[in-house]
Amino acid sequence: MRLNRHHELFRDSVRAVLDRVCLPELDDWERMGQMPTHDLYRALGEEGLLGLTLPVDDGGLGLDLGYSYVWAQELGRLPAGSPAMSLSVHTDIVLPLLAEAGGEQVRRAFLRPALRGELVAALAATEPGGGSDLATLRTTAVKTSEGIRLNGAKAFITNGSVADFAVVLCHLIEVDGDLGSTGLDSLTLLLVPTGLPGVHQERHTGKLGNRACDHGRLAFTEVLVPEENLLGKPGSGYQALTRVFTRERAFLAAVATARTETALQEATDHARGRAVLGKPLVDHQAIAFKLAELDAELALVEQYTSAVFQLLDEGAPALRQASIAKLRASRLEREAADLRLQLHGAQGYLDGGPIERAYRDARAYALAGGADEALLHLIAGHLRTDI
């Protein structure tokens, strides 16, 4: 992505905002296992940070994807993964979906307030029975004379128990009683306000990492949703989701790259200062080469991720490229977090500090946004069909 001085000025201002609204309390949020999501979103909404690339008519800033790239990198520089995890769903999955496919009522009642940070969004695709294979999803929505009747359950949903609305991936069935197709071609996105009767939200507790970020279950029992909450045409859910997953994967790659940079920098500083057998760790070739390998990989992944943002900004589909970026960037983040912990010895193993937290947080991106193997499956598919 070709960043200019406006992007860099923006970086300075984002960093200042995040230092003010996140940094002072981030350790406490992680310790308590929750953050004040609504307060945080309102503060960021007031700064215009929740709709950087979205249309000006809807209250967004109408900027290019370079700003989203910088936003992701700056979130990645925070010493905990929770804000990036929560906000990436809101700013770079759900709100772009609403801007792309929402009708006037959806824009007025959900998109614009969500841009201001008055509403928190979730994307609910994964179900207790599986998330990688979307063909196995069971949640169904039936068109009736009173509206759309939704039944089903979702799990592991970021912002799931705090969201004011969720975009739900479901099979849309046109005629009551006729189950018709429940294949990929019936998958449809439906915006579901979580205050509707029949919606149940419940928080997952006891997670490995990203502890302050909310993750929850959603259950829908005979929920009646207005038809105007359909996003796009019936059956368009799979394609729409593929487009936003592309953007999400690029975003997560940028977050992971920034976190790798922090880990490498910190590990290197420590290796310079800590002596073993009469010389600094960094003067032991075994350690210096590990740091050098990471440094070399980071340079490549950073360039590649930046190029993916450029492709997306130019309107290229780039699903394969974004998937490659997310796969490699998140693996590198895990390696870097592991090495950083290792170089700190037992001190790094102690609970509560940024080193062990970074190690725990890094594990999520092997699953969220597409499991590593699901991404490899997609990349292999491109090899098979020679696309």
Ligand SMILES: Cc1cc2nc3c(=O)[nH]c(=O)nc-3n(C[C@H](O)[C@H](O)[C@H](O)COP(=O)(O)OP(=O)(O)OC[C@H]3O[C@@H](n4cnc5c(N)ncnc54)[C@H](O)[C@@H]3O)c2cc1C
């Ligand atoms: C921190 C976090 C945040 C999340 N946020 C959201 C969210 O906001 N919304 C949402 O809908 N979901 C969310 N998820 C769920 C996530 O998308 C799923 O965990 C993921 O898609 C995998 O689905 P699953 O967990 O059901 O595992 P399964 O689909 O059961 O897969 C299990 C394992 O099988 C392997 N596998 C998968 N596909 C293949 C393949 N093709 N070939 C070989 N092996 C394979 C992988 O190792 C995978 O982990 C989140 C998950 C986490 C951990």
